[in-house]
Amino acid sequence: MCKGINLTEFDLMIPPKGYPISSFNLYSHEAKFLALKRNFEFGSGVIFYDRLFIGLSLSDAIWFKGCREIEGSYVDYLEQEFGKPVLLSGPDGSLVYCALGSEWKLSQDQFHELLLGLELTCYPFLAILKPPVGFETVEDALPEGFKERVKEKGIVDSGWIQQQLILEHSSVGCFVTHCGAGSLTEGLINNCQMVELKAGVEVKKGKEDGLFTKESVCEAVKIVMDDENEIGREVRNNHDKLRKLLLSHDLESSCVGVFCEKLQELTRRFSN
Known part of the structure; x- marks a missing residue:
């Protein structure tokens, strides 16, 4: 993800270098949708892509609702790409x-x-x-x-x-x-x-x-x-x-515990 690069729908159909699943490809209609949404304006005239990129780039950390046991490879990828910690709060017939x-x-x-x-x-x-x-x-x-x-x-x-x-x-x-x-x-x-x-x-x-x-x-x-x-x-x-x-009994408390520890670590780091 690079600010200012005008990716086409064809670019979006190819996984970025280092992405966990190299066999994952978007269909043409999905790539077209993302390419269009990239320039969709939210409030204050800020386009979707810029809003997303600024938020991810300028934040001290990135938080997602998830757990490392399932999404670990994607967490590692995002941490490497953005150079910052990714915090996970864990998971809340016929x-x-x-x-x-x-x-x-x-x-x-x-x-x-x-x-x-x-x-x-x-x-x-x-x-x-x-x-x-x-x-x-x-x-x-x-x-x-x-x-x-x-x-x-x-x-x-x-x-x-x-x-x-x-x-x-x-x-x-x-x-x-x-x-x-x-x-x-x-x-x-x-x-x-x-x-x-x-x-x-x-x-x-x-x-x-x-x-x-x-x-x-x-x-x-x-x-x-x-x-x-x-x-x-x-x-x-x-x-x-x-x-x-x-x-599992320990999963949520473990995720929340790691989340809190990383927040405390970030607080100490930026308060010094």
């Missing part, structure tokens, strides 16, 4: 639970594809989604005849929900998520399998346009819900390992 965060709005077409995909699975589902772009309510945006067809097995709402309590319920077997940091941790410490979105299965999207279909949503859900599916078994095994790690 029903398909779907939620894409409090800010994510789908287009009407993608909203329909997601719901129709959930319907295709034939599993009962609870979807908590914001109304798609151009609509005031979820009700107005539902596919034609959808509400009547799924009335015995599906609920779609846009209200606030106590997600952790939902995920803790034994009925929830699959979590379709946008993989925000909070949702990711909440999903991992519960028994539901995550779609996406080796502890989840990605919903296939077009490499150029980044769009998913009802068939790809249905396929991903069925993979993690099928006890006989080889990929599903691998996902469940990996998920179980991460769940045990995140729920």
Whole structure:
């Protein structure tokens, strides 16, 4: 990450030198999105890239919600790149639970594809989604005849929900998520399998346009819900390992302890 260098979408599709996973590559639509967002202006006329770079460069330390046992190689990479400590505070069925965060709005077409995909699975589902772009309510945006067809097995709402309590319920077997940091941790410490979105299965999207279909949503859900599916078994095994790690008695106190020690060390260093 270098201030002032105008990276193209093609540059962004190649992992930077020293990045932990050299086989990781962005799809074309993801690189285009990042290239566009780079120049997106926040308040005071500061573009997204400058705001991010200034914050990371001028801070005494970088803090993330995570733990070294899972993200250690990325922590080492950031510490080397920015020459400063990275602090980690640690981690705070049959029903398909779907939620894409409090800010994510789908287009009407993608909203329909997601719901129709959930319907295709034939599993009962609870979807908590914001109304798609151009609509005031979820009700107005539902596919034609959808509400009547799924009335015995599906609920779609846009209200606030106590997600952790939902995920803790034994009925929830699959979590379709946008993989925000909070949702990711909440999903991992519960028994539901995550779609996406080796502890989840990605919903296939077009490499150029980044769009998913009802068939790809249905396929991903069925993979993690099928006890006989080889990929599903691998996902469940990996998920179980991460769940045990995140729920271990000493992990959170250890992460918080290291976090506090590093803060104290930084305080002493800059007070001298």
